[in-house]
Amino acid sequence: MxxxxxxxxxxxxxxxxxxxxxxxxxxxxxxxxxxxxxxxxxxxxxxxxxxxxxxxxxxxxxxxxxxxxxxxxxxxxxxxxxxxxxxxxxxxxxxxxxxxxxxxxxxxxxxxxxxxxRTKLGFTFRYSPAIRLLKHWIDAGELGEIFHIHGLEQNSQFLDPDFPLRQFDVTAPRDRLIPASIVGYGSHLVDLMRWVGGEFAAVASSMRNFVPERLVRGLDGRQRFQVEDGTVALVDYADGAQGMLQTSYVAVGNYPGIELRVYGSRGAAVARLVTEFGVAETLHRATADDVEFRPVDLATADLPPGTDLGTPWPELYFRNLIRFFVDEIIEGRPEECTFHDGAKSQQIVDAIVAAHFERRWVEVGST
The missing domain is CATH 3.40.50.720 (NAD(P)-binding Rossmann-like Domain)
Incomplete structure (x- = not known):
């Protein structure tokens, strides 16, 4: 049935x-x-x-x-x-x-x-075929001990001040920095970095507004809000690895603009979820003995049925997300990417925001 x-x-x-x-x-x-x-x-x-x-x-x-x-x-x-x-x-x-x-x-x-x-949160990019293969390499020990994990968000959607900012509280105060890219885009990166690298122990961060005036949906004409256009954060992982995270509304690049880099004792991998020249994503890998990064071709079995790397990314990734959730329910498989994972991501985002305003390392709770 x-x-x-x-x-x-x-x-x-x-x-x-x-x-x-x-x-x-x-x-x-x-x-x-x-x-x-x-x-x-x-x-x-x-x-x-x-x-x-x-x-x-x-x-x-x-x-x-x-x-x-x-x-x-x-x-x-x-x-x-x-x-x-x-x-x-x-x-x-x-x-x-x-x-x-x-x-x-x-x-x-x-x-x-x-x-x-059962619950599932729409962290779309966990269901990128390239990201899932990278995660498999880590879990299988193929990259060795993980030293560094870098997450980058490269999307210039709001670089143009006349492109209206969406999902923004127009009643927000105008005299202080309003977290924005770290909330909207950062939660995805945090989830990916936690999924592949384990729990965060502590974070430090810097947040900036780069476009001082812009159109805001719901208001007429350019508005002066201190919208956080970019955040850079450092991460201490609980297991000792180091992390770096960048989110941005103004970093030149195309949708969805996610890049994940993982460096270990036996090798390294770079997954780019950036639609370029009709291809939704790319994956490269190097080893400690062969340090030139080489492209990795994803097998048909790595992709959701009925898709290829030319499928628009919203459908490509969501087909996978939905396929996994439905199969978890029907077949009783272990849950992943649950509401608890969403809460952990928000907890880390909160810590990153606090680290900027308090100008210190902030420990991440163990809830």
Missing amino acids: ALRVGIIGAHHWAEKAHLPGYAAHDGVEIAAICDIERDRAEALAAQFGAKAVYTDHRAMLADPTIAMIDVCTPTATHLPLSLDVIAAGKHVMSEKPLHTLAAPAFDAARRASERGV
Whole structure:
């Protein structure tokens, strides 16, 4: 029997990333789509074959045949909607961040565990074929003892001051630096670096505003906000490795702009998740005895069924994410990339922000 899934949120990201992933999985039935804009929900229901449309998520949660809910909505709604899903006893996948504070995210993870439901957070880049192969090399000891892990976010989306800044609180104070790139982009890098390298012990950081005036969605004309356009952080890993992390709104580069570099005693690898010349990602590897980095071709088995490296990255990575979550539920596989992982990422982001403002190393909690 197919896993019946309901989607909350019927806009761009649902259409381009989430729904194609479910449609591509033979074990899934897209049962329902919910959005406060009924016409949007009806349009996507027709496109993806959902038989039911809702404007109230609580009515959808009342359907006992729906086993899993996907929360693909604006940031502020992720936690309350996810808590409603957990209370209804259904598995839940939420876009990130679950919350902009760590404590409520840890609480949601605890509630899910107590209710016996599975969770998945939309850390898209864990499901890059190149990243997953790099992770396999680390776990298999092929790179040896890991010394350095560097995570870079190279995306110049907001370099142009006349490209409107989205998901920004227009009531934010104008006389102090507002964390932005470290929150929106940094959580992805933190999750990847923690996944491949283990727990963070402590962080130090520097944050900057580089574009003093820009358009902000919801306000007229250029606005002067001290938006954090770039953060650089140093990481002490619990096992002794060193890390460096950079997030940026203004570093020239293309979507999605993620680069992960890992250096060990037996070799090194560089995964670039940057769409260039029609290719979504590249992977290079070197050894201690052959130090020139050589490209690694990903096998068909490393890719989600029906994709290749020319598939647009939102669909490529989300097909994998959804494939893994559905199979975890259907086959009882161990969970990964859960709400707890989202809470840990937020905890580390909070520490990075505190390190900048307090001008010191900040220890990361062990929760």
